[in-house]
Amino acid sequence: MRVLVADDERLLADTVAEGLRRFSMAVDVCYDGDGALERVGVNRYDVAVLDRDMPGHTGDEVCRSITDSGAGTRVLLLTAAAGIRDRVEGLGLGADDYLTKPFAFAELVARVQALGRRSAPALPPVLARHGVVLDVARHVATRDGHPLNLSPKEFAVLHVLMRAGGRVVSAEELLEQAWDEFADPFTNAVRVTVMTLRKKLGQPAVIHTVPKAGYRIGGPE
Template sequence: MRVLVADDERLLADMVAEGLRRFSMAVDVCYDGDGALERIGVNRYDVAVLDRDMPGHTGDEVCRSLAGSGAGTRVLMLTAAAGIRDRVEGLGLGADDYLTKPFAFAELVARVQALGRRSAPAVPPVLERNGLALDVARHVVTRDGRPVNLSPKEFAVLHVLMRAEGRVVSAEELLEQAWDEFADPFTNAVRVTVMTLRKKIGQPAVIHTVPRAGYRIGGPE
C-alpha cells in the first residue's frame, strides 16, 4: 500500500510515517500542502493522511483536489479541529475519514488499512494462494500452516504479488507499490527481496520469475 502523509508538524509526520512503514506500507512524507499537491501529481497513492491546517495550500485544498481527480486515493483528515461542524465540513470536502489529534496510533493504523482496502477492488481479509496465507490486518503470513517471519518490505512485496492473483507483476510495479519515492529505479532491491522471500517461504517454490516481465505466484517457470 502506498501512503502519503502531509503535516506541518514535522516530528509528528515523521513518527506517523515510520510507524506505518512498520506495517509494510510505502510512505512518502511532506510538510505542507504545496508538497502534497506536487507528489499526488506524480505518484498514485492508495491513502493520503492530511493535516487540515498546513501552510501554502491547506489540507482542505489538497483533499478537494484529490476528490476531483478521479485517482481513487482515499483521504484521512488528521487534525486538531475536533468539533462536529469541523468533521462535517471535512467530510463534505471529499474526505473518507476523520481522526482528531491526539489519537491512538493503533486506531490510525486500522483506519489507514481500512481505507486502503476501499481504494482497490475488494479482496478477502486473508489472501490465500498455493499454500500461502497472508492476513493484512494481523500482519501474519503462513505456509501450509507454518508461520513465516517476514520483514515489513518482504511482507509488502508478497502482498502485492498475492493481490495480483497469478498475474505477472513487473519490478517497476513492485517498486511503485512497495517502496517510497526515494527508491532508486535502477536498484536491485526488488530482485534481492524476492530472493529472500523465496528462501523464507521454502520449497516447493511459489514465486516464479517470468523473464523480461517480472514475477508471479503460481504457474510454470
C-alpha cells in the same frame, strides 16, 4: 500499500511515517500542502493522510484535488478540531475518514489499513493463495499453517503479489508500490527481496519469474 503522510508538525509526520513503515507500508512524507499536491500529481497512492491545517495549500484543498482527479486514492483527514460540524465538512470534501488529534497510533494504523482495503476492486483483510495466507491487519503471514518470519519489505512485496491475484507484476510496479519515493529505480533491491522471500516461502515455489515481464504468485486462475 503506498501512503502519503502530509503534516506541518514534522515530528508527528515523521513518527507516523516510521510507524506505518513497520507495518510494511511504503510511505512518502511532506510538511505542507504544496508538497502534497506535487506528490499526488506524480505518484499513485493507496491512501493519503492529510492534516487539514497545513500552510500553503490546506489539507482540504489537497483532498479536493485528489477527489477531483479520480485517482482512487483514499483520504484520511487529521485535525485538532473535534466538532461534528468539522467532521461533516471534512467528509463533504470527499475524504473517506476523519481522525482528531491527539489520536492513538493503533487506531491510525487500523484506519489506514481499512482504507487500503477499499481500493478498487475491494480486497478482503486476509488474502490466501496457494497455501500462503496474509493477514494484513495483524501483519501475519503463514504458509500451510506455518508462520513466516518476513521483514517489512518482504511482507510488502508479498502483499503486492497477493493483491495482483496471479497477474504478472513488473519490477517497476513492485518498486513503486513497496518502496518510497527515495528508492533508486536502478537498484537491484526488488530482485534481492524477491530472492530472500522465495527462500522463506520454501518449496514448492510460489513466486515465479516471467522473463522480461516480472513476477507472479502461483499461476493465473
